[in-house]
Amino acid sequence: xxxxxxxxxxxxxxxxxxxxxxxxxxxxxxxxxxxxxxxxxxxxxxxxxxxxxxxxxxxxxxxxxxxxxxxxxxxxxxxxxxxxxxxxxxxxxxxxxxxxxxxxxxxxxxxxxxxxxxxxxxxxxxxxxxxxxxxxxxxxxxxxxxxxxxxxxxxxxx
Amino acid sequence: xxxxxxxxxxxxxxxxxxxxxxxxxxxxxxxxxxxxxxxxxxxxxxxxxxxxxxxxxxxxxxxxxxxxxxxxxxxxxxxxxxxxxxxxxxxxxxxxxxxxxxxxxxxxxxxxxxxxxxxxxxxxxxxxxxxxxxxxxxxxxxxxxxxxxxxxxxxxxx
DNA sequence: TTACTATAATACGAATTTCGACAATATGCA
DNA sequence: TGCATATTGTCGAAATTCGTATTATAGTAA
Numbered sequence: 001x002x003x004x005x006x007x008x009x010x011x012x013x014x015x016x017x018x019x020x021x022x023x024x025x026x027x028x029x030x031x032x033x034x035x036x037x038x039x040x041x042x043x044x045x046x047x048x049x050x051x052x053x054x055x056x057x058x059x060x061x062x063x064x065x066x067x068x069x070x071x072x073x074x075x076x077x078x079x080x081x082x083x084x085x086x087x088x089x090x091x092x093x094x095x096x097x098x099x100x101x102x103x104x105x106x107x108x109x110x111x112x113x114x115x116x117x118x119x120x121x122x123x124x125x126x127x128x129x130x131x132x133x134x135x136x137x138x139x140x141x142x143x144x145x146x147x148x149x150x151x152x153x154x155x156x157x158x
Numbered sequence: 159x160x161x162x163x164x165x166x167x168x169x170x171x172x173x174x175x176x177x178x179x180x181x182x183x184x185x186x187x188x189x190x191x192x193x194x195x196x197x198x199x200x201x202x203x204x205x206x207x208x209x210x211x212x213x214x215x216x217x218x219x220x221x222x223x224x225x226x227x228x229x230x231x232x233x234x235x236x237x238x239x240x241x242x243x244x245x246x247x248x249x250x251x252x253x254x255x256x257x258x259x260x261x262x263x264x265x266x267x268x269x270x271x272x273x274x275x276x277x278x279x280x281x282x283x284x285x286x287x288x289x290x291x292x293x294x295x296x297x298x299x300x301x302x303x304x305x306x307x308x309x310x311x312x313x314x315x316x
Numbered sequence: 317t318t319a320c321t322a323t324a325a326t327a328c329g330a331a332t333t334t335c336g337a338c339a340a341t342a343t344g345c346a
Numbered sequence: 347t348g349c350a351t352a353t354t355g356t357c358g359a360a361a362t363t364c365g366t367a368t369t370a371t372a373g374t375a376a
Contacts (some may be wrong), residue, residue: 062185062334
């Protein structure tokens with residue numbers, strides 16, 4: 001059974017939705033009137049569809065700060081293995097830690113992969129030793145330092 | 159020597175910039191007049207600073223699509239080891255592949271970690287066998303399946 | 317098919333926001 | 347201090363957004 005995430009009548013994103021997404025991907029502040037003109041519908045239609053897609057979690061219009069420019073110069077992927085029955089607790093703790101940008105449940109040697117953003121290596125070692133290793137249930141940790149981001153894109157819709 | 163990324167006069171983000179970022183992080187379309195009212199400056203000031211921060215790559219105002227809602231149901235981290243002198247070439251190829259959302263140079267057993275977004279496991283295996291393994295210089299690959307995203311945040315500024 | 321219902325799209329005027337040109341003010345530096 | 351430059355403010359015109367009421371459309375059931 002397919003999950004319906006968009007209107008009861010039209011279960012999927014249609015051409016207008018994709019047109020909206022394509023436009024707003026590049027510039028979240030593009031006037032709805034301009035998108036409307038391009039797509040041949042009224043501004044109100046664009047406005048309503050954007051609202052719907054936002055409500056449904058399909059689309060987010062956000063400001064993103066370049067972490068390096070905000071002083072977060074050190075980034076790392078950290079894989080975490082936990083005792084099986086403590087996984088939920090570990091995740092709950094990670095959820096509350098501001099340095100943790102991403103937590104993903106994975107297959108493989110470690111149950112979790114996380115992404116950590118901190119100001120410098122001092123903060124990274126503090127995080128690893130004072131925070132992560134103190135979380136009950138964490139058994140093993142693998143740190144993958146991010147030396148340089150070579151490609152990064154948020155635009156999925158073409 | 160510290161990199162200056164903001165004005166020759168003011169090398170860092172100041173309180174107004176942070177106020178702007180905090181506001182736009184939540185809603186990229188928030189009217190500048192409202193931000194201005196909150197911060198006690200004019201709309202023109204907000205407008206100019208947003209423009210500057212965008213020009214400098216500090217801030218991006220973008221629409222982000224939930225990949226799952228856009229049909230990209232299978233996501234994986236893929237670590238890649240390459241012949242030392244072929245690293246650049248491999249990265250160049252990865253740059254041109256749409257399924258590749260992220261490429262990061264890392265420390266550790268593999269030089270690269272990438273994030274792959276595809277529609278289904280059929281596409282993932284196609285990508286691994288027909289695309290990745292055919293890139294000259296790739297010697298070893300480690301696939302970490304993303305089973306569930308437990309935390310994900312783009313907001314760095316508090 | 318036809319009528320009914322719910323959802324989506326349009327029309328449109330008022331309120332708000334954006335934009336640009338110019339003036340005033342601040343800052344960095346010699 | 348004073349000059350040069352960058353930032354901020356003022357303000358009116360143009361564009362955009364917003365809300366209400368109306369029309370159109372698709373799905374559903376008789």
